[in-house]
Amino acid sequence: MAESKPRVWVSQPLFDDVVAQLAEHFELTCETQVRSYSSDELAECLAPLDGALVTLNERIGAAEIASARNLRAVANVGVGYNNLDLDALSAAGIAATNTPDVLTETTADLGFALLMATARRITEAEAFLRDGQWGAWSFTTLLGADLHGSTLGILGMGRIGQAIARRARGFGMRVVYHNRSQLTPEVEADVGASYVGFDELLAASDHLVLVLPYTPASHHVIDTDALAKMKPTATLVNIARGGIIDEVALADALANGRLAGAGLDVFEGEPKVRPELLALKNVVLTPHIGSASLATRRAMVQLAVDNLIAAMGVGPNAGHPPSLLNADALIAANTGGAIVGAKKNGATKTTTTKR
Ligand code: GLV
Numbered sequence: 001m002a003e004s005k006p007r008v009w010v011s012q013p014l015f016d017d018v019v020a021q022l023a024e025h026f027e028l029t030c031e032t033q034v035r036s037y038s039s040d041e042l043a044e045c046l047a048p049l050d051g052a053l054v055t056l057n058e059r060i061g062a063a064e065i066a067s068a069r070n071l072r073a074v075a076n077v078g079v080g081y082n083n084l085d086l087d088a089l090s091a092a093g094i095a096a097t098n099t100p101d102v103l104t105e106t107t108a109d110l111g112f113a114l115l116m117a118t119a120r121r122i123t124e125a126e127a128f129l130r131d132g133q134w135g136a137w138s139f140t141t142l143l144g145a146d147l148h149g150s151t152l153g154i155l156g157m158g159r160i161g162q163a164i165a166r167r168a169r170g171f172g173m174r175v176v177y178h179n180r181s182q183l184t185p186e187v188e189a190d191v192g193a194s195y196v197g198f199d200e201l202l203a204a205s206d207h208l209v210l211v212l213p214y215t216p217a218s219h220h221v222i223d224t225d226a227l228a229k230m231k232p233t234a235t236l237v238n239i240a241r242g243g244i245i246d247e248v249a250l251a252d253a254l255a256n257g258r259l260a261g262a263g264l265d266v267f268e269g270e271p272k273v274r275p276e277l278l279a280l281k282n283v284v285l286t287p288h289i290g291s292a293s294l295a296t297r298r299a300m301v302q303l304a305v306d307n308l309i310a311a312m313g314v315g316p317n318a319g320h321p322p323s324l325l326n327a328d329a330l331i332a333a334n335t336g337g338a339i340v341g342a343k344k345n346g347a348t349k350t351t352t353t354k355r
Helices: 018-025 039-047 088-091 104-119 122-130 159-170 186-190 198-204 223-227 247-255 296-310
Strands: 007-010 027-030 051-054 073-076 095-097 151-155 176-177 192-193 207-210 235-238 263-264 283-285 330-335 340-341
Touching: 007 018, 007 340, 018 027, 051 104, 051 296, 073 296, 088 095, 088 122, 088 283, 095 296, 104 122, 104 198, 104 207, 104 235, 104 283, 122 283, 159 176, 159 186, 176 198, 186 192, 198 235, 223 247, 247 263
Parallel strands: 007 027, 007 051, 051 073, 073 095, 151 176, 151 207, 176 192, 207 235, 235 263, 263 283
Antiparallel strands: 330 340
């Protein structure tokens, strides 16, 4: 009797031709609709599986993997992985992977698009025109702020932050940044950015862009106090995760002239967006499309597929997924092509990658 293939689940429609590569090695179940799963539903889905290809919609931690005795790998299609509890996955010997690098430039492009749209009030201007409010050309209609000659602040200086800094140089901006660790002088010179403390970043920025990973430490790091330290003429752009900003405090600052504008691609309760934000004119809103170019989204799925195949111990990179997040989850005991998940109990150390 032929040996059955490991079972793999793909949590939403991605690109069929890319995902089909998994069928060579695995028995595939691919969802044909985008939907959200409760914790119980996810636990039920994961229980019989050997591997899963998931997106940021799926929050996977101890409860969701409790019955998934054979689960060996979870490949996240996305660079941010706050939807995965790495400690829980590592403790269960489940490899976790993400998709860095391939989306860096595309996401930096979107960050820049939001910086420009927010500073120059592009969506507000379009709404003004479409609403028939453009009676006569006037010198003082919809005055915005300049990017050129201004100071751009970047909070979080990983790959995407650095790609934004490079773009800013072309716009004649001065760039300051704050990060957990300071870049080397060589990298600082290459991207043209200077390190400053957090408070100085807030005070100096004419435009501030958030590109840091979302962790318990970065939850609501932009709160009432932080906003009060910013210039009232400043704009704020978030392309990281919604939970980094206290959105109630932000809406209040925007409504009361304590901040000029915001460009938001991510929201704390997405896909729900707070009515307080929706009601404001000085906010540019996009539905989490940072990496959403066709080429980049395809590259992300390809990387996730490569990660999953390798993490499951097959294919040319067997045992060496290109972007493994928790090296300790695997003891790469490559027994006849199979990677053995390890450390079912006990503490594990995890590695992290920058956005
Ligand atoms: C998208 O937000 C990602 O983390 O890739």
